[in-house]
Amino acid sequence: MTTAPASLRLLGLAVDAYKKVFTNPALSPPNPVRRSGFDLEVAVREVRAEAHDVVSLTLARPGGEQLPAWRPGSHLDLFLPSGRQRQYSLCGDPAQRDRYRIAVRRIPDGGGGSREVHELRPGDLLRIRGPRNAFTFVDSAPSYLFVAAGIGITPILPMAHAAGSRGRLVYLGRSRETMPFLDELPGDCEIRPDDETGVADIPALLATAAPGAAVYVCGPPPVLEAAQRCLFTLNPTGSLHTERFSAAPVLDGHEFDLTLARSGRRVRVGATETTLDAIRRVQPAAVYSCRQGFCGTCRTRVTAGEIDHRDRLLSERDRLGHMLTCVSRSAGGPLVLDL
Structure with missing residues (x-):
């Protein structure tokens, strides 16, 4: 009987540790999507009217390089010229690695992102992050x-x-x-x-x-x-x-007071209102994107108060002193935010 070299034994131990941490759901981080994807500059190649109030954008690298691969259900974070960040599903052909396509319906009474997309023209430069996937296509179903x-x-x-x-x-x-x-x-x-x-x-x-x-x-x-x-x-x-494509309704909510520490302003968050919506009443420029607790754009430091975390992104460590205002709220009593 031969004994494996020490280097192979160490390799085996490392592989076992990897399997335990990264394939055991109880030990793996509870994140359905990557916290950040690829950050790339792209140019608008084409803007096309697809239906009433719907345009598609074809995006490509300015130098013609290939784009990262993606699977059906993936989306992009799109950073608009105004600084707004929005997320849009990829709706083209995954085999076409030289371009991405998204489609956006104009929402007249929305947050302004869709209206800004409809004003883009071929040649405009944008920054994207992704692709990321929170709507996974399971390709092994019988039907x-x-x-x-x-x-x-x-x-x-x-x-x-x-x-x-x-x-x-x-x-x-x-x-x-x-x-x-x-x-x-x-x-x-x-x-x-x-x-x-x-x-x-x-x-x-x-x-x-x-x-x-x-x-x-x-x-x-x-x-x-x-x-x-x-x-x-x-x-x-x-x-x-x-x-x-819209924020989920607030369930089991309760009213609470919110203090924005930098300005000293106080606001009451309603039982059916998100923390983000309450903040935007007094700070309309507050940043957000998905409004569903998985992109992290609205992550905010909490300096006082107990948090009811309802997001799908933050690890237990990240939740110490931070919250995603689009879905999370007070667990009881007032909150003080570093805003």
Whole structure:
């Protein structure tokens, strides 16, 4: 019997330690996406009208270099000329490494990011971070049902093409004029504009998914909430994957007082209001992006008070004295923020 050299024994111990830390969910950091991706400068190659109030941007490296690879469901952080940071799903072909494509619907009463995107022109330079993925496409499901509503088609479109014959796509919208990428859909896609077929019955639609199907839903809150209420009753062996483009409603909230230490201003946070929204009442320029607790843009230092952490990004260590104001709030009593 021979004894392995000391160097090999050490290598084996290192591999065992790696497996324990990085493949054991109980020990791995609870982060669904990378905290930061690739930071790159890109140029707007093309701006194209895709539907009423929807434009697509094709982005490329100024020197023509390849862009980082991505998988269906990925998004980019886009840094706009004003300094605003927003996140948009990649909706092009992952095989085309020389370009990225995003699509943005203009929201007249939004935070200004979509309006600014609609003002961009070919040749404009932007900074991006990513790709990152918080809406993972599981490519091993026996079958798929994709439900995209409106601009929710953007992350779903690459998934539907990747699923091929195993997938079925149902595309909802107010009217065909408001629905982008109608000319790029898989051949067997069901197009259901409200003005032609009526408002979709989401439970009835989800009931058509095969047992064990992976069901992907992206669209406005009423569509997502209906899917979350009924899928597992209708299809106990299926899996539900959702992505929203707006902030989730505040659940189990309570009012609390907030002090912004640098200015001394005080504000009352309502029971159904996010900490970020309360801050923006007195500091409209407060930075934010995802409003769902996973990008970290609104991370703020807390100098006093107990935090009810509701984010999906920060590790336990990072949560000591910091919070993401878009979702987290007081655990009881007032908070003092370094703002």
